Amino acid sequence: MTLLSLRNVDAYYGRAQILHDVSVEIAAGERVAILGRNGVGKTTIVNACLGVASVHRGQIAFGGRAVSTIRHFTAARAGIAVVPQGRRIVPGLTVKENLLLGGAVNRKGAWTIDTVFELFPMLRERTEMAGTALSGGQQQMLAIGRALMANPDLLVLDEPSEGLAPVIVDGLADTLRDLAASGTAILLIEQNFGLVHRVAERYYLLSKGAIVETGWLAGLSMETLKKHVAV
Amino acid sequence: MRLWEETDDGAPGTVPEATTERRRYRGPPRRAAAPMLIQTLNGLVYGGLLYVLAVGLVLIFGLRRVVNFAHGSLYMVGAYVGYTVTAVAGFWVGIVVAVLVLTGIGVILDRLVFRPLQDEDPIVTMLVTFGLLLVLEDAVRTIWGKDFLTVQPPPLLAGVVHLTGTSFPVYRLAVIGAAILVAIGLSLWLRMSRVGLYVRASSVDPLTTGMQGVDTEFLSATVVAIGSGLAGLSGTISAPLVALSPSMGGSILIDSFVVVVTGGLGSFTGAFIAAMLIGQVHNLGVVFVPGAASMIPLVLMVLVLIWRPGGLVKAGA
Numbered sequence: 001m002t003l004l005s006l007r008n009v010d011a012y013y014g015r016a017q018i019l020h021d022v023s024v025e026i027a028a029g030e031r032v033a034i035l036g037r038n039g040v041g042k043t044t045i046v047n048a049c050l051g052v053a054s055v056h057r058g059q060i061a062f063g064g065r066a067v068s069t070i071r072h073f074t075a076a077r078a079g080i081a082v083v084p085q086g087r088r089i090v091p092g093l094t095v096k097e098n099l100l101l102g103g104a105v106n107r108k109g110a111w112t113i114d115t116v117f118e119l120f121p122m123l124r125e126r127t128e129m130a131g132t133a134l135s136g137g138q139q140q141m142l143a144i145g146r147a148l149m150a151n152p153d154l155l156v157l158d159e160p161s162e163g164l165a166p167v168i169v170d171g172l173a174d175t176l177r178d179l180a181a182s183g184t185a186i187l188l189i190e191q192n193f194g195l196v197h198r199v200a201e202r203y204y205l206l207s208k209g210a211i212v213e214t215g216w217l218a219g220l221s222m223e224t225l226k227k228h229v230a231v
Numbered sequence: 232m233r234l235w236e237e238t239d240d241g242a243p244g245t246v247p248e249a250t251t252e253r254r255r256y257r258g259p260p261r262r263a264a265a266p267m268l269i270q271t272l273n274g275l276v277y278g279g280l281l282y283v284l285a286v287g288l289v290l291i292f293g294l295r296r297v298v299n300f301a302h303g304s305l306y307m308v309g310a311y312v313g314y315t316v317t318a319v320a321g322f323w324v325g326i327v328v329a330v331l332v333l334t335g336i337g338v339i340l341d342r343l344v345f346r347p348l349q350d351e352d353p354i355v356t357m358l359v360t361f362g363l364l365l366v367l368e369d370a371v372r373t374i375w376g377k378d379f380l381t382v383q384p385p386p387l388l389a390g391v392v393h394l395t396g397t398s399f400p401v402y403r404l405a406v407i408g409a410a411i412l413v414a415i416g417l418s419l420w421l422r423m424s425r426v427g428l429y430v431r432a433s434s435v436d437p438l439t440t441g442m443q444g445v446d447t448e449f450l451s452a453t454v455v456a457i458g459s460g461l462a463g464l465s466g467t468i469s470a471p472l473v474a475l476s477p478s479m480g481g482s483i484l485i486d487s488f489v490v491v492v493t494g495g496l497g498s499f500t501g502a503f504i505a506a507m508l509i510g511q512v513h514n515l516g517v518v519f520v521p522g523a524a525s526m527i528p529l530v531l532m533v534l535v536l537i538w539r540p541g542g543l544v545k546a547g548a
């Protein structure tokens with residue numbers, strides 16, 4: 001089953017067109033990466049799915065169903081949870097409250113606050129701390145934990161390795177692989193190829209708002225990679 | 232020493248004689264030597280009314296980023312609706328109906344004004360809500376006329392209690408109690424309930440809150456309705472304390488802005504502390520410097536902002 005599909009999407013911020021004819025498709029259980037340098041429109045793909053960037057042409061479908069008007073909550077309710085760029089831990093809320101917020105969609109499944117604490121025991125020790133007081137790596141865990149609280153079919157992560165030490169990125173790779181193994185599809189948006197090649201099986205290359213190449217990660221040549229991402 | 236000249240029906244006797252002066256809540260009749268206790272209690276009464284009004288402003292500002300200049304008019308409309316319903320069906324029904332009517336007005340205002348304006352320049356929203364203030368005042372003037380109207384407190388809360396050698400109207404104590412109940416109820420709701428969590432989250436980051444599956448537009452509409460209903464509550468419970476006039480919302484609106492800013496924009500706890508503080512200084516002002524009474528809260532605000540530019544309490548708290 002297709003969990004998320006963008007078909008020939010043009011997306012805009014106001015009158016500025018950012019995405020040109022973008023088509024992306026992720027099926028259940030897949031591990032897919034979108035690669036591209038800074039400013040090519042990676043986050044805009046996420047924003048189009050959240051109703052932040054406006055789609056003037058093409059179609060976005062969640063769980064095989066085309067959506068005509070996308071609101072901020074539409075994707076979440078369709079089983080697509082986003083770990084946004086910069087993590088967006090909500091200020092003024094504790095670690096636990098940030099997690100509870102993630103459960104707002106009320107989708108039942110294996111993930112509860114207890115199973116999230118089993119996955120990230122360090123969060124359990126800090127339940128009452130302000131979420132924003134955590135270190136970068138811990139905030140990333142909190143953001144992933146928050147997304148898991150929605151029991152998503154698809155987890156979208158926008159540059160999760162940004163600003164993290166290499167050893168933390170290793171841990172992140174393991175976590176994402178485990179999640180994928182347990183059946184959650186993963187859409188990993190990254191410039192960090194080190195993380196991508198440990199997690200994804202398929203890729204899309206984005207350049208200047210357009211998909212320039214797609215295929216299996218195993219077949220991605222070094223030259224193409226160097227041309228489109230800093231390695 | 233008899234310092235408090237009240238009739239036994241507990242009406243605090245603040246109905247002003249016809250003067251050209253702008254009507255506002257002025258606390259008790261001026262008695263320079265009223266004892267400390269009475270002063271403090273009267274400060275709490277005004278602080279309580281201010282809190283219930285200001286917390287609605289905080290809610291509306293928190294979720295819609297709109298500074299609602301019409302909030303004092305909602306208070307005024309609440310008092311008038313309470314007046315009319317009280318005359319027909321009694322005080323308690325009057326309160327319930329006024330709160331419901333104002334909640335409904337809140338739903339309409341949100342749909343027609345606040346929601347479309349939330350991404351606009353603050354100047355635009357100020358002008359529009361200011362225009363709304365004028366419209367509501369005129370509407371009330373047309374329906375109820377411009378003569379002063381008065382409301383009697385309900386028989387259950389009539390009379391006075393005797394306190395260490397002096398007496399104090401029961402109704403005023405009830406107003407303090409009502410404000411405390413609102414404060415407790417709101418803080419339990421915001422702290423302990425799911426929806427309260429979404430409200431707090433949405434007031435700092437609506438996009439992230441929405442991304443988690445919360446319909447933040449619906450949430451905001453609900454919160455604006457509650458804020459408007461609270462303005463109605465504040466208006467009806469103040470009705471037995473003041474003379475109703477179409478312009479009665481003016482100065483209490485200014486004081487509640489002072490409360491919101493002094494408390495720390497967006498802070499509920501701050502609003503409570505600031506309301507009680509402003510209630511006290513306002514009342515002292517009325518007694519000791521009647522000529523400059525309305526300036527004293529502003530002076531306090533400036534002092535607090537010099538000391539702590541963000542207000543007493545950080546937003547979200």
Ligand SMILES: Nc1ncnc2c1ncn2[C@@H]1O[C@H](COP(=O)(O)OP(=O)(O)O)[C@@H](O)[C@H]1O
Nearest residue numbers: 013016018036037038039040041042043044045
């Ligand atoms: N809110 C916005 N309004 C207008 N332009 C934006 C906005 N956000 C991003 N952009 C522009 O859109 C382009 C793509 O940005 P983005 O999707 O964030 O890139 P990436 O995530 O690949 O780094 C950039 O040129 C950026 O300047």
Ligand SMILES: [Mg+2]
Nearest residue numbers: 042043085159
């Ligand atoms: Mg980005």
